[in-house]
Amino acid sequence: MANKKGQRRSFGSVRQLKSGRWQVRYRDTETGLLRPAEKTYPTKSDAQVALAQIEADITRGQWSDPDAGAVNFAEYATAWLRDRKLADRTRERSESVVRLHILPIFGAGTMADVTTTRVRSWRGKLLAAGVGEPTVVKAYQLLRALMNTAVDDELIRRKPCRIKGADRYDVPERPVLSVAEVFAVADAIAPRYRLLVLLSAFTTLRFGELAALRRRDIDLEGLTVSVRRSQAELQDGRLFDKAPKTAAGVRAISFPAELLDDVTRHLDQFAASGRDGHVFVGPQGGQLRRSNFRDDWVSARKAAGITSELHSHDLRHTGNTLASTAGASTRELMTRMGNSSSRAALIYQHMTSDRDRAIADRLGAMIRRSVEEPSGSSDLEVSK
Structure with missing residues (x-):
C-alpha cells in the first residue's frame, strides 16, 4: 500500500511508496484511468521530472505504450x-x-x-x-x-534492424560460355533437352519459363517465344504455373533463325501434343522438373569438356552477355530478360519488335561464325 504522501496534478500524480521510492502515475490515453510508470524513482523531484517528460511525449505524439x-x-x-x-x-x-x-x-x-x-x-x-x-x-x-x-503498429518505438549492408550480398561473377561451348553442351545432352539448352542461352529465358512453355507460345513464322507464365515447384513436389512477378515478365522474345530447325525438330519429336501441350516434358512424358534435367546437365557439361562448376542458370547469364555483345542496349537487355520493377517495365516495354529481331539476327550471325570458324576469333569480337 502506498502511504498518503503524494501530489496530484491534472495529468497524473507522484506518490511515495512504503519502500521510500517514488511512483509516477498518469492517465491512460485510451481508458482515462491512472496507470503506473514502468519504474520508480529515488526522489520526489526525479518522479516529477519523469511525469513531466511523459506528459510532453504524449503532447508531441512521441509517447509509446511501454506495455505494447x-x-x-x-x-x-x-x-x-x-x-x-x-x-x-x-x-x-x-x-x-x-x-x-x-x-x-x-x-x-x-x-x-x-x-x-x-x-x-x-x-x-x-x-x-x-x-x-x-x-x-x-x-x-x-x-x-x-x-x-x-x-x-506502435508496439516498439525504434526500428532495431539498422545494420548497414545486411540486406544485400555480392553475387560472385558467374562463368560465360562461348557460342561454340553452348553448342557443345547442346550436342552432348539428351536430345529432348537440346532445345532447352539453346533457348536458355539465346533467349535468356529462365528454367521455370521454359518449363511452362506451350506449343501455342512458339511462333515459327515470327521466330518468337512468348512468355506468359512460369512454372514453380513447392517443397512437397507440387508443380504449378504462376504469373510473372511484373508486367515486364510477359514478353515475346525473338530467337535466331539459325535455331528454327532445332525448334521444329523438337516440336515434332518431344513436345506434348495439342496447342496447349508443354514444349518440354520429362523422360516419362510428365511435366519437366529441375531434378529431371539436373543429372543430364552435369553429364553434358562434363562431356563438353567444361570443367568449371557451370550451373544451368549460367546459360541465361551467357545469353545476356552475348546479346549485349550483339549490340543490345541496357533497356533492350532488360526487356529480353523480363527482369525489372513494375515502374521500369513501362519504359522497357517500349522496345520495338524490329529492334528485338535485329538482336536475334546478330546472335544468329554469331552462331554462323562459330560453325564456320570454330577456331576463329572470339564471339565477343563481333561488331556492335
Missing part, C-alpha cells in the same frame, strides 16, 4: 506472415526461413526484446554457423520488414 512491446514475438510473427499477400512459393520459403532461422532466437521473447545489439549478434552467429549468405540476407530482410511493421 510485451507482445509475444512468435505470435506476432505468425500473424504478420499469415496476413501478407505472397505467392505460394514465396510464402513457403518465407515460412521456412522464419521457422528455421528467426523463431529459434527471438520466438520465446517479446517484441521489445528485439534490439539492434541482438539482431547484430543473431546475424553474425548465422554466418559463423555456415548458413548461406543468401539465406541470411533473406532472414534479415524478413525480420526487418516484421519489425518495421511493429513500429507502425
Whole structure:
C-alpha cells in the first residue's frame, strides 16, 4: 500500500511508496484511468521530472505504450506472415526461413526484446554457423520488414534492424560460355533437352519459363517465344504455373533463325501434343522438373569438356552477355530478360519488335561464325 504522501496534478500524480521510492502515475490515453510508470524513482523531484517528460511525449505524439512491446514475438510473427499477400512459393520459403532461422532466437521473447545489439549478434552467429549468405540476407530482410511493421503498429518505438549492408550480398561473377561451348553442351545432352539448352542461352529465358512453355507460345513464322507464365515447384513436389512477378515478365522474345530447325525438330519429336501441350516434358512424358534435367546437365557439361562448376542458370547469364555483345542496349537487355520493377517495365516495354529481331539476327550471325570458324576469333569480337 502506498502511504498518503503524494501530489496530484491534472495529468497524473507522484506518490511515495512504503519502500521510500517514488511512483509516477498518469492517465491512460485510451481508458482515462491512472496507470503506473514502468519504474520508480529515488526522489520526489526525479518522479516529477519523469511525469513531466511523459506528459510532453504524449503532447508531441512521441509517447509509446511501454506495455505494447510485451507482445509475444512468435505470435506476432505468425500473424504478420499469415496476413501478407505472397505467392505460394514465396510464402513457403518465407515460412521456412522464419521457422528455421528467426523463431529459434527471438520466438520465446517479446517484441521489445528485439534490439539492434541482438539482431547484430543473431546475424553474425548465422554466418559463423555456415548458413548461406543468401539465406541470411533473406532472414534479415524478413525480420526487418516484421519489425518495421511493429513500429507502425506502435508496439516498439525504434526500428532495431539498422545494420548497414545486411540486406544485400555480392553475387560472385558467374562463368560465360562461348557460342561454340553452348553448342557443345547442346550436342552432348539428351536430345529432348537440346532445345532447352539453346533457348536458355539465346533467349535468356529462365528454367521455370521454359518449363511452362506451350506449343501455342512458339511462333515459327515470327521466330518468337512468348512468355506468359512460369512454372514453380513447392517443397512437397507440387508443380504449378504462376504469373510473372511484373508486367515486364510477359514478353515475346525473338530467337535466331539459325535455331528454327532445332525448334521444329523438337516440336515434332518431344513436345506434348495439342496447342496447349508443354514444349518440354520429362523422360516419362510428365511435366519437366529441375531434378529431371539436373543429372543430364552435369553429364553434358562434363562431356563438353567444361570443367568449371557451370550451373544451368549460367546459360541465361551467357545469353545476356552475348546479346549485349550483339549490340543490345541496357533497356533492350532488360526487356529480353523480363527482369525489372513494375515502374521500369513501362519504359522497357517500349522496345520495338524490329529492334528485338535485329538482336536475334546478330546472335544468329554469331552462331554462323562459330560453325564456320570454330577456331576463329572470339564471339565477343563481333561488331556492335
